[in-house]
Amino acid sequence: MSSAHLHKPVATVNNLSLYYSGDVAIIVMDRGENRINKALITGFNELLDLVERNESCKGLITTGKGKFYGNGLDLQGFASLPPEETSVILLTFIKLMKRILMFPIPTLAAINGHAFAGGAILAFVHDLRTMRTGKGWICMNEVFINLQFGKFNLRLLERKLGKGPNYNDALVLGKRYTADEAFKVGMVHSIQPENLLMNESLGVLKCFYGRGYLRESLLTMKADIYKDVLDVYEEERIDEQIKDADHGSFPNKSRL
Secondary structure, X not given: OOOOOOOXXXXXXXXXEEEEEOOEEEEEEOOOOOOEOHHHHHHHHHHHHHHHHOOOOOEEEEEEOOOEEEOOEOHHHHOOOOHHXXXXXXXXXXXXXXXXXXXXXXXXXXXXXXXXXXXXXXXXXXXXXXXXXXXXXXXXXXXXXXXXXXXXXXXXXXXXXXOOHHHHHHHHOOOOEOXXXXXXXXXXXXXXXXXXXXXXXXXXXXXXXXXXXXXXXXXXXXXXXXXXXXXXXXXXXXXXXXXXXXXXXXXXXXXX
């Protein structure tokens, strides 16, 4: 990833850093494989709070450093936690996915390397995606590690991938997509070498937002388009389960 647009971060939380390139916010994950755990989720939410409060910000890019955009759940870390605590972390990740899906400015995932499982879902929840050529796969590999998708993410991925071959190949068969393959089937909007990825990502994002969307209008449109996904979120009582856990009533085992 080019550092041309990344100087001193505005804020850093748990090795996630927030930068600005003009009116575009850039969140960089620098946590090795960027495994999904409590620290990553907390860092993301705190930086999203800052972006959302910046009324002059017109777009958001998220990316990683090195080989990984995101390598799924922190299964090794979860093994040392009580099952109920793991369930809460999974619920808070789903809540984060809903937040990014419904973010009031356009969002773009600049996939700098491997995006596996939950890391792929993190990319797909954005409005737009670019991907580095040469190295890295997009892959939902849950079928190979005996994990199941929860209802929210199944519906989300159905909306993002459609009901055709992409959905079957990606989820049922766990296909690994190179950047070229992902672009060919419409999973990503543009592909570029690593040194051009950030410039291209800024260009793609700016092509869409132009002078900027009215946040209320964009949010209303997203609510209409993703109504079925939001309905599943409510049916699963994600927020209520998290609140119950805060009061000592832990959820049953949750699926991603």
